[in-house]
Amino acid sequence: MKLLVFTFSPVQGFIEKSRKLRDFFNSSLILSYITKKLIEKLKEDPDVEIIYPAIKEHDSEKLLMNYPNRLVAKFEKDKNYCEELKNQFSKIWEEIYTYIADKIKIPESVKATFKSHNKHYFTYFCEIQEEVDREEWMTELKVNEETLKKFKINQENPYGFTYDLLERKLGARKTFRPYYGRVDENKKVHGCTLCGERPALDLNWEELRKNLPPYHLDDSERLCGVCLTKRFFHFYLKEKEGIKDLAKFHSTRHFALAPLIKKVEKDKLSEEEKEILREILSMYTNNQINDGNLKELIYNNIDELTYKRVKALVRKRLDKIPDKDKEVRLKEFEKKFKNxxxxxxxxxxxxxxxxxxxxxxxxxxxxxxxxxxxxxxxxxxxxxxxxxxxxxxxxxxxxxxxxxxxxxxxxxxxxxxxxxxxxxxxxxxxxxxxxxxxxxxxxxxxxxxxxxxxxxxxxxxxxxxxxxxxxxxxxxxxxxxxxxxxxxxPRELVLKWDNLENFIKLIEYFKSEKLSSRIPYYLRKELEIFIINEESVVNMKDIALSVIKRILKRQISKNQNDKKLNEYEYYSLITQIEDLINERIKETGSLKNALEYVLNTFYIARFIANMEGLKHENIPV
CATH class of the missing domain: 3.30.70.270 (Reverse transcriptase/Diguanylate cyclase domain)
Incomplete structure (x- = not known):
């Protein structure tokens, strides 16, 4: 038996150098797609058995996301699969960036630079290890039985020793990274506006932009070969794999306005709401608008549907025909653009x-x-x-x-x-x-x-x-x-998973107005003295807790019809806060840290509560 491990990099750097969600999504898909193709190639050989990843089905967009940037395989015959995988990797990657160069019509004069940016971008690592038993493993690493006893290693099965040695050799291999010099023939050397690592290509960017669908390339963008490949990878997937919906995945605003998108997808916009959107789209786009293409135009031009524009049109309509019911409906619609x-x-x-x-x-x-x-x-x-x-x-x-x-x-x-x-x-x-x-x-x-x-x-x-x-x-x-x-x-809050349900409940208190939105400010004002002048942890903790209780007690109402907290909710909340403070003091030894943690908890809960509420049917509530 022989074991093989193959991986490649960069991964985090490749994904994180993203300016649009399209870059973010495409860069991840490129990594998964390459691994998928390598596994398919290995599976053609009946002698090879894939151990990791264990993908059971084929060819769907969702399954494509399941491929990591590494694979582990087992085989018997004496064959250099590493060389085969490296050649296949280069072939797949070259096919991707060559297709994109042709698709977006990179001029011949710039193609050499485009290809040089891409050719040596990824580094791949591969190791093969023949089966070793306990004795052979000990000899290879120059360790004795006492060392194994010290680390409580009771392994006898050869697979464990073989895999361990394989991973050690791969780790050693990854410490060496080859350097490929790059000579750019561009006379004008401007840095890539996306990654900043390579010079931008010497293209007529205005001309390129005219030949592309909207929102694919911003006016200020000048990209290198790698970032252009990343930006337009969905063209390749559509052509080669038949995955057509990726072009829609392009804006953070689509997620910010998910409540509106959901209404559009389910065709639940009222005629009045459609009229407002038609008016904005007709003012800021050059498209002919009708009910047949309204959904697509909303999706493709969502950046034009700003809260300010919608609010102005809603106010204009309400000024013409004052109507209480209509005002409630339109203001509810207007809120969907606020987040x-x-x-x-x-x-x-x-x-x-x-x-x-x-x-x-x-x-x-x-x-x-x-x-x-x-x-x-x-x-x-x-x-x-x-x-x-x-x-x-x-x-x-x-x-x-x-x-x-x-x-x-x-x-x-x-x-x-x-x-x-x-x-x-x-x-x-x-x-x-x-x-x-x-x-x-x-x-x-x-x-x-x-x-x-x-x-x-x-x-x-x-x-x-x-x-x-x-x-x-x-x-x-x-x-x-x-x-x-x-x-x-930015503000941060670290929660144990067991405490997440209580945090979600706190968000609901703010959302339902059981807690005033001013609570975080009241707490900050009253607790600031304890944070600045931290002295005795035990004594000051009791005083700080009494201050928190006093502020929150104002939120209690004995009237069941009132929106405020009832007594049970109040005492539950105080118990949770007391537990949090004790826990943080135990972990950090600092009352200041514990109180800052409580303040951040309230601030972040209120911040999330202010978002437009949205029920996602696929997530159990």
Missing amino acids: SYFSILMADGDEMGKWLGLKPEKRKVELTENFHKKFSEALFKFAQKITKIEDNICLKFVYLGGDDVLAVAHPSVILKAAKIIRKRFSEILKKELKPSNIKEDPTMSAGLVIAHEKENLAFVLEHLRTAERRAKNEGRNRLCISVIPHNSY
């Missing part, structure tokens, strides 16, 4: 390497080929299960490879989606791996960013990565929520 925020979620399994390590930290059994296969199958079943909550309006997955999840959504549904994703991950892996074979339940950490639709996407993705890292650094099995208000500084 300008979208959200991105990034999640992955905690300590996944330990599940497949020689040291049985997570397992009760040895690392065998069967366990590895079961692990791969469990990850695929998890991805299959959670694709069912996607609806392409409120929530769309960007990537579902292995234990990694990347999704874009409307802020009002993202927390419930995160809760379901984490729950399914633990449940499915536990069931597939069998409780008798594992020492603890699999866990997941996640970062979540809520940002303004006009915020720089690269900046948002940087915060997303930081949020996920913070969730792991604070103990794993947590969710870090980062809110980036427009023209203000």
Whole structure:
């Protein structure tokens, strides 16, 4: 038996260098598509068995997201599959960027530069390891039985030793990165406005823009060869794989205005609402508008449907014909344009390497080929299960490879989606791996960013990565929520998954006006003295708690018809706050940190509550 592992990079850098959601989505799909094609090539050989990833079906857009940027395979014959995979990788990537160069009509004079940008962009790594037993593994690594006992390695099955040695060799291989010099023949050297890593191509950008569909290339954009390939990859998928809907996936505003899009998709706009949208579209686009093409025009020109324009037309109509019922209806419609925020979620399994390590930290059994296969199958079943909550309006997955999840959504549904994703991950892996074979339940950490639709996407993705890292650094099995208000500084909150339900309930209190929207300001004003002058943790904590109780007690109402909190809700909320403060003091030893945490909890809950509410039928409420 021989084991093979193949991977390539960059991955994070490639995805994060995105200016539009189209770049974000396409870059992820490129990585998955290449892995998919490599696996298909390997499967042509009956001697090869794919161990990871365990993809069971073929050719759908959702399944395409399930391919990670690595594969593990087993084979018997003496053949250099690494060389074959490397050649195939180069062939697939060259076919993609050559197709795009021809599709968008890159001039012959610039094609050489375009191809030089792309040719050596990816670096691939491949290792093959022949089967080794315990003794051979010890000889290779120059360790003895005492070392194995020290690290509690009781492995006997050769598969575990072979896989461990394979991963060690791959790690060593990845420390060497080849450098390919690049000579650009451009006389004008302007940096790529998307990645900033390479010079932009010396093109007539105005001419190129005229030949492209709307919103594909902004007026100020000048891109390099790699970023152009990324931007237009959906053309390639449409032509080669028949995936047609990707062209629609292009704007953060589509997620910010998900409530409107949902009404449009279900054809639930009233005639009056349609008239308002027709008027705006006729003023700011050159299209002939009728009921037959209204839906498509709304989708393609959603950036023209601003809150300011809709509000002006609503007010104009209400001034002409005052009507209370009409005013309520139109103002409700107007509110759907007010939200300008979208959200991105990034999640992955905690300590996944330990599940497949020689040291049985997570397992009760040895690392065998069967366990590895079961692990791969469990990850695929998890991805299959959670694709069912996607609806392409409120929530769309960007990537579902292995234990990694990347999704874009409307802020009002993202927390419930995160809760379901984490729950399914633990449940499915536990069931597939069998409780008798594992020492603890699999866990997941996640970062979540809520940002303004006009915020720089690269900046948002940087915060997303930081949020996920913070969730792991604070103990794993947590969710870090980062809110980036427009023209203000970001705020962060790290929650244990067990506390997420209470946080969602706090959001509902603000949304239903049981808590005043001024509460975060009252708390900040009264608690500031404790934050600035932190002295005795125990004494000051009791005083700070009494201040919080006094402020929240004003929200109690004994009248059941009143919107405010009842006594049970008040005491439950106070108990939760007290537990949070005690927990943070225990973890950080700082009352200041604990009070800042409480303030951020209230601020972020109120911020999310102000978003236009939206029910996503596929997510259990």
